[in-house]
Amino acid sequence: MTAATWRNCKLGDLLEIKHGYAFQGEYFAGAGSHIVLTPGNFHDEGGFKDKGGKEKWYTGPVPSDYVLKEGDLIVAMTEQAEGLLGSSAIIPRSGLYLHNQRLGLVQVRDQSQADKRFLYYLFNSKPVRQQIRASASGTKIRHTAPSRIGEVKVKVPSLPVQHRIAGILSAYDDLISNNQRRIKILEEMARSLYREWFVHFRFPGHDKIKMVSSPLGHIPQGWEAKKLGDIADVNRAQINPRIAPDEVHYIDISSVSPGQIETVTTYLFSEAPGRARRIVQHGDILWSCVRPNRRSHALVMKPEPNTIASTGFAVLTTTKIPFTFLYLATTTDDFVTYLVNNATGAAYPAVTAKIFEDATLLVPTAPLLKKFGEATIPMAEQSNSLQRQNQNLRRTRNLLLPRLLSGQVDIRSTESIA
Template sequence: MLFDPPESWRKVQLEEVCDRITVGHVGSMADKYVDDGIPFLRSQNITPFKIDLGSVKYIGEEFNSKLKKSALRPGDVAVVRTGYPGTAAVIPPSLPISNCADLVVITPSEDLDPWFLSCLFNSIWGKGAVAGNLVGVAQQHFNVSAAKNLTIYLPPLVTQRRIAAALSAYDDLIENNTRRIEILEEMARRLYEEWFVHFRFPGNEGVSFKESELGKIPEGWRIQELGDVYQINPEAIKPKSAPDEIHYIDIASVSPGQIDKAETMQFANAPGRARRIVRSGDVLWSCVRPNRRSCAMVVEPRENTVASTGFAVLRARSVSKHYLYQHVRADQFVSYLVNRATGAAYPAVKAADFKEAKIIVPQRDILSDFDKAVAPMRSLIHRLDRKNANLRAQRDLLLPKLVSGEIDVSDIPMPNDKEVEAA
C-alpha cells in the first residue's frame, strides 16, 4: 500500500487472517442448472458491496453436495476473478445456502471483519492491487494464489468494524431507496397490465369489444405500428457539427430500468458508435441480445448526451412516453423482439423491427388518466436514482480515506437521507 498507516495497523498477507481462500467451481454448467433450487452465483451476480440476484442461476441439491469446495455461507466474501476482477461483496444472511462458479471465495478469520475486507477490495487501492496481480493471456483473471499473497494493512478489529459500519450505512440507504424503486416499478407495471392487457381501466364497465389482429380490444381503440406513433432513432450527431464534449451512454451503462452513468468525453475521442442523440423522455432499448435488462427511460440528461448505435432510441410522438415505456417492457413486446432477432453469436434486432411492431393505441382520455397516475411514480423513481448516485459518490470518496487510515474513524461523517435529497 502506498500510504503510511497508523502504528496500530499491522502488515499481513491475506492468507494469514483467513480460514479459507479458494475458487468457485470451474467447468461446464450447461446441463446442471434447474428452474428452482440452490442459488448459484457467478461474476455477474457480484457488484460492489452487494449480491445481485437478478440473473441468478440455480442448481439441485445433489450437484450442490458435490461442490463442497465452492459452497458459500453468510459472512464469506465473494470476489470476481474475470470481467471486473476484484469486485467484492459479502454473502448476506438471506443466502444461508449458495454455491458459485469462477469466483475467489474468502472466509475471514476472527481477526478480519468481512465487510472491512470487501471495503478493501472495492477501494481504489484494492482495484489497483488486483489489477497488478492478474494472470492469463487471452483472458486475465485474479487467481487464488494472488489473493493469498495479497499484502494488506490490518487495523484493530474494533476499527475495522467502525469503518465497515460507517460505509454500510451508505449501502443501507442505497438498498432502501432501491427497494422503493422496485415497488414503484412494480406498481407501474401492474397498472399497465390492468388497464391495457386485462382492460380493467376506469369506466370499463359496459364497454364493448371488437376483434383485431392482436385479439379483442375495446371499441374506439386501434392497432397501429410502433413507427406510426413513436419516432425510432429520430436524431443523430453529424460529425462536422458535433460539439467538442459529449456525454456518452453505452450498453454497459444501462441496468434494468435505469441509466447508471453517461461518460463525459471529447467527441474526437468517442467511439464511432456514439451517435444517437437522446432527450428527456426517450426510451433506450438494446438492439443486441434484446432483453428487458437493457431498457431504460432517459430523464433530464445533460446537454449533448448521446447513446451508442447499439441502442434503438424511441421517442413519443402522438402517444405518451409513459405508455410507451411500459409497453416496450411488457413480456409480449420482449418476446416479439427476441423472436425477430437474427444472428447466431450476437442475436440483434434492427430499427425496422421496432417500427413494424404492433401496438394497441387506447383512447386519449384513458392515456391521459394513465399519465396522471404514472408520472408521479416516474418522478419519484428519478429522484431516488439521483439520491443513490449521490450516496455512492459520497461513499466512494470516503472509502479510500478510511481503509488507509488517512482519517480518524471517530470523525467519519454518517450519511443523512435529508442531506442527499437534492442531487
C-alpha cells in the first residue's frame, strides 16, 4: 500500500482527549499507594519513563476514573522540558499510575479506523510534534489543549497497514524493554553481592575472621573506615578552554537518571554550555550535586574520547579500589541520606566536593576487594553492552519511524524486521 492511497484527516477525526485530574499537592509524598504522572514520565522521543527515586507519590483520595490502566495511551500537554510537548507514552501497569491534569488520555473514536499503537507512534513523529508545538500557547512553558491537538493534520493508511507499522516499530521497543529488564537484573545482582559481603559481612571466609571495634561499630579485622578522599579523587580533571578539542561529548545533569546516562550530546566546544568542563573517563562515577535526594548518579563506561560532564556533577575517580565497589558504596540509601543531611540551600539544596571527600566508607581488605571486582566488573560491562545495544536499537527505530509513517517504506520490504 503506497502513501498515495492513505487518507488525509485530522487527529480529532480519529480520537478524543480527556483532561486529567488536579491532584492536591498536600497529598504528595515520598511514598504512597499511587504515582502521579507528570511530563517528566515521558522520554523526549516518546515512551514511558520510570523516574526511579524521583516519582511523585500520592496519599490522598483517588477518583477511580483517573486511575490509568495498562495499555492506556497518554500525551504530554505541558512542556516541562524542551521537546516533551506532544510526547506520548503507553501505561505499563494497571492500578498504579494517576492521570494528572497536565496529561491527556487518548481515546480512539472508532476501533475500525485507528489502532492505538499506531497513534502512539504517530504522536511521536516529527510532523505531528511540530504542529502541536506551533499551536501551543505560553512563552517560557508551552501548553497545548485537546482542541488544538484535534486540529493536527495527518495522513493515515488502512487499519491492517496501521497494525503492521505498529508491529514493526513495537518489535524494536520490545527488544529495548527486554534489555532494560536485563540491565536492572544485573545491577540488582551486583547490589545484592555488595550487601551480602559488605553490609551483612557474609563474605567468603567470614567465619574465620574476628570482629573488632571501629568508629563504624564492629567490623571484620583488617577492614578500615576511610574517608572517600583517601581512596578516590573528586573532580580530578577539568578541561582547559585554551587547549580544548574542537568537539566534545557532553553529559548534562538532566540527561542522568538513577543509575543511567540517557543521552550524550555532541557539541562544537565553542558552542557547548559553559558548565561543560568536567573531564570523565572509564569507571568514573557521576553524582549530581544539586538535590541529592533525586539520586541522579551513573557509572561511566567506555566513554568516547573528549567526553565531559557538567560542573553540576561531582566526578568520583577511584584510585585504590575497584570502580564497581566505589559506585555501589556511594549509591546506597545510607550514602544518599548522608548527602541529603549535608546539603545546603533551601530552594536548591546542594552538596560540595568536600562533602564527598569527607564521607566515611568501610573499606575491606585488598584481596576481598579484588574478588569483588572480578565478580562485578563483568556485570557492569555486560550492562554497558546492553545499554549500547539499546542506543543502536533506538537509533534504527527513530530512522525507520518517519519513513514508515509517511509511506516511504513499502511494509512488504520490512517482513524480516518484526
